[in-house]
Amino acid sequence: MKLKIKYAEQIVGLFVLFSVIALALVLILMGINQRWFEKNYHFYSIFPSGEGLSRGMTVKLKGFTIGAVDSIRLTEKNTVRVDFHIYETYYDRVKPNSVLQLLQSPLGLGGGGLRFHPGDNDEAPVAEESFIPSTDFPEGRQLLEQGLVRGEESDDPVAAALANIDPLMLSAQELLESLNRTVRTLEDNLTGRERGLLYDTLEQSRASLWELEKTLASTGKVTENLAEITGRLADTEDLLRSLVGEQGSLGLLLYDEELYRRIVGILTELEQTSAELSGFGAYVNAQQPTITGLLKEGEATLIEGRDVLSGLKNNPLIRGGIPPAEAPTGTLRGVRPEE
Amino acid sequence: MAIQGAQQMLKNIGCRYLDLFSEFRYAAGFFYRSIVAVSQYFYRPQIGHRVITMQLLFTGVEALALLALIALALGAVIIIQGMSVLPQFGQGSLIYRILIMVITRELGPLLCAFVVIARSATAVSTELGHMVVSHQIEAYVATGVDPVRYLAAPRFIGITLSMLILNVYFNLFGLAGSYLLTRLFQPIHFTEYFHNLLIFLRTTDIVSTLLKSFVFGLIISHTAVYNGLKVQQSSTEVPQRVIKAVVQGFSLCILADAVITMIYYL
Incomplete structure (x- = not known):
């Protein structure tokens, strides 16, 4: 009889027993490693x-x-x-x-x-x-x-990099949203859909322009009157007669003592006023560099403001880019220009 | 003439399906009788004790070497491939999940089933077929011995037990033995490997693999015994029935595997 057949039962017994022990051992080790018996x-x-x-x-x-x-x-x-x-x-x-x-x-x-x-x-x-x-x-x-x-800190470099990108993207998104809101507000103000500070300013400018137009119309009438006066002045004979005559303006001035005194008084006052004006003029001249500086700063601020508005209007993310800046023209002119 | 031809064709189709249904009913009845015989076996184990032992020896012990080789090779390949690729993505720990999924849950029971079908199901079918042809079954019946209880039940138990035990060995060789083989090519720390393996191994994995082995064992033993006893009288029927046993065994095992896997993921 073959050895395997002779000891078949022992071999099979070992075969079964070893598998059962192995399975039980695996389950016990699993229990220990997976903490089945711990709270x-x-x-x-x-x-x-x-x-x-x-x-x-x-x-x-x-x-x-x-x-x-x-x-x-x-x-x-x-x-x-x-x-x-x-x-x-x-x-x-x-x-x-x-x-x-x-x-x-x-x-x-x-x-x-x-x-x-x-x-x-x-x-x-x-x-x-x-x-x-x-x-x-x-x-x-x-x-x-x-x-x-x-x-x-995250131990995954890709995850860490992405975690850093997220806040940046969030900030960029917030900036774009803010720009978008600004442009929309500007557009609304310009088109009159919304009444804001800019709209009020524009309305005031429009009212001022209308007033200026009216003033210019009045100036036209004044010019017409001046032309008429000039025409009258051309007739010098009548003018001299009316001036030099006893009842003329010059006659009255030459023969009336009271009027003469009054004129002298007025001239004296005018002299004093002239002296004061001269002092004021000297003061203004002394302050001129300061005023000039202020004006220059004001102009620079206006140019920057205009660039910002252009930038906003032509934002690369919104429209078509910032145009090249123009060279600013100087506000300071010499006291003796083009001499 | 044409109407008669159509009628004949319909008749043939009907007969074929009735035969199939009848065979299925007969197979189901035979399976039921086998299960009853198996349950009765535990009350009177002396009936086929030796048959079970020999079945375990031939199906289990003798297939162990081949299955150990397959398990070692499969486990080593998975570890080597996984260890060389997965850590590059920072997913080195996935190797344990893959090992358990492939060896324990899927390929372990299926490869065991294929080996048992190829080695033992064919042998059982052939043996029983020749017993029918040589009128040994008739002799058992004539002497009052129930062939199902004496021949089928021990083979049922033997093959099913062998499947369960072989699957345990397959997992041992696939998970633990392959570690030793892999160490020849790639250094892996012993404690780290087994600790992680035991952390990732779940009881559901063990239940799933044992359930599959049990079901496959029942399928293989049933198809083998049923087809063996289905031989009528000619010895030429034996190889035909053996082929049927193999084909049915493979098909039903794969089907059962899919069903159990689907249930597992429900």
Whole structure:
């Protein structure tokens, strides 16, 4: 009889026994490694979306697995409730102000997880079944910003780079939105759809122009009167007669003593006024450089303002770019120009 | 004439489907009788104790070397390929998930089934077919021995048990043995490897793989015994029935695998 047949029962016995022992050993080792016989502390968190979350997902602290996700469900408020547990060994790290952060692989290959940031204090651990805020909600972000949490940098360079890009993109988006609002306001003011400061200024300018037009119309009449007077002055004989005659203006001036005194008094006052005016003129001349500087600054400010408005109008993100700046013409002219 | 031809054609189709249905009903009935015989076996194990032992020896022990080789090679290939590619994406830990998914959940039970079908199902069908041809079955019946209880039940138990045990060995060789093989080419830390493997291995994976092995064992033993006993009188029927046993075994195992996998992910 062949040896195998002769000892068939022993061979089969070993074959079965070894497999049963191996299976039992694997189950025991699994139990030890997966902490089947240890107490877990349960907590929950709220996330805006279940994207990237899965049952059994690990909760990590500084690269160490300290817990796992038990269940994920959609709440009545359309948020996602994540129930998770922390191993007994790490329960003392669950301090008040702790937050939870969802990590997702930017390459979409899995490997994400929940990162636990413990609260930066020496208080006792929070009670079981407590709420641990997530960084996806303002509450969690506030804790991070206020420095109440022991933060941890991402160990994935791609994720870290993308995390840096996100705030930049957010700022750029905010800037564009702000520019867009400004341009829209300008457009509304210019087209009259909205009444703002610019619209009021434009309205005032329009009213001033209308007044100027009216004034110019009046000036035309004055010019006509001047022309008439000039025509009359051309007839000198009548003019001299009326001046030199006894009842003429010059006759009255030559023969009336009272009038003469009055004229002398007026001339004296005029002399004094002239002296005062001369002093004022000297003062103004002394202040001229200051006034000139102010005017120059004013002009530069106006040019910059015009450039900003052109920039806004022709913003490369909105219209067609900033036109090249024109060389400003000087406001200062010499006292003796073009001599 | 044409109407008669059409009638004949319809009759042939009807007969064919009735035969198929009848055969399916007969196979289901035979399966039921086999299960009853298996359950009765545990009350009176002395009936086919030796047959079960020999079945375990031929189906289990003798197939172990081939399956160990396949498992070692498969596990080593997955580890080497995974270790060279996955860490480049920062996903080195996925290797454990892939190993468990491929070896434990999917290919382990299926490859065991293929090997058992190729080695043992053919042998059982041939043996039983020749027993029918040589009137041994009739002799059992004539002497009052139930061939299903005496021949089919021990083979059912033997093949199903062998499938379960072979699957455990396949997993051991695929997950643990391949580690030793891989160390020849690539250094992996022993503690880290087994710790991660045991972390990622879930009880559902073990239940799934054992359930598949059990179902495949039932399918293989049933198709083998049923087709063996379906031989009527000619020895030329034996290879035909063996081929049917193999084809049915493969097809039903793949179908059952798909169904169990779908249930697992429900």
